Amino acid sequence: QQQVKQSPQSLIVQKGGISIINCAYENTAFDYFPWYQQFPGKGPALLIAIRPDVSEKKEGRFTISFNKSAKQFSLHIMDSQPGDSATYFCAAGRAGNKLTFGGGTRVLVKP
Amino acid sequence: GAGVSQSPSNKVTEKGKDVELRCDPISGHTALYWYRQSLGQGLEFLIYFQGNSAPDKSGLPSDRFSAERTGGSVSTLTIQRTQQEDSAVYLCASSPRGAGESRETQYFGPGTRLLVL
Numbered sequence: 001q002q003q004v005k006q007s008p009q010s011l012i013v014q015k016g017g018i019s020i021i022n023c024a025y026e027n028t029a030f031d032y033f034p035w036y037q038q039f040p041g042k043g044p045a046l047l048i049a050i051r052p053d054v055s056e057k058k059e060g061r062f063t064i065s066f067n068k069s070a071k072q073f074s075l076h077i078m079d080s081q082p083g084d085s086a087t088y089f090c091a092a093g094r095a096g097n098k099l100t101f102g103g104g105t106r107v108l109v110k111p
Numbered sequence: 112g113a114g115v116s117q118s119p120s121n122k123v124t125e126k127g128k129d130v131e132l133r134c135d136p137i138s139g140h141t142a143l144y145w146y147r148q149s150l151g152q153g154l155e156f157l158i159y160f161q162g163n164s165a166p167d168k169s170g171l172p173s174d175r176f177s178a179e180r181t182g183g184s185v186s187t188l189t190i191q192r193t194q195q196e197d198s199a200v201y202l203c204a205s206s207p208r209g210a211g212e213s214r215e216t217q218y219f220g221p222g223t224r225l226l227v228l
Binding site: 006032034036041042043044045046049089091095096097098099100101102103104 | 115142144146151152153154155156159161167170202204206215216217218219220221222
């Protein structure tokens with residue numbers, strides 16, 4: 001199975017709040033888990049990525065948590081800002097190979 | 112530096128016509144990917160080129176879809192006898208050769224928005 005399931009489909013958060021997006025994968029051969037941010041009319045841009053040898057990775061206000069045994073990973077956006085309003089995609093794959101993407105989460109940060 | 116570029120940015124065509132979509136990857140990137148994004152959906156893998164290796168065509172939805180990469184650089188995705196269900200944004204990405212995380216990062220172009228009437 002190659003599916004990556006992402007939830008929720010959309011979320012609304014107040015400025016300063018925490019946005020949490022969850023993903024689950026099935027293929028245990030996957031060893032690379034990136035998150036992409038996409039603004040309307042633009043291509044996706046890499047936000048942060050993690051390998052399965054660590055359980056958490058933080059870059060600024062963005063944190064990935066990874067649970068290998070549960071085959072789940074999540075993105076936390078701390079202190080959410082209106083400029084974070086975008087669609088976020090999780091993905092999974094073998095490093096240096098094609099990616100399988102989740103269905104996306106549309107995040108709206110209200111000022 | 113220049114990122115991944117794609118052309119045209121928008122394409123409207125009639126059902127049954129053939130279309131060609133072009134991708135110029137970042138200079139020096141050896142891997143090139145095509146994905147399709149339907150309205151409000153996630154990205155669907157289509158095809159992957161890596162250096163001189165045979166391409167991974169496992170995501171192509173039908174034999175109407177084909178792609179080539181000339182000289183290890185520019186790639187063209189061709190859709191023959193287009194159907195309305197082919198309407199989507201076609202995204203190209205490239206990634207560099209190298210060790211570690213740099214070779215994993217896929218850099219996306221802005222996409223070509225295809226509308227089949």
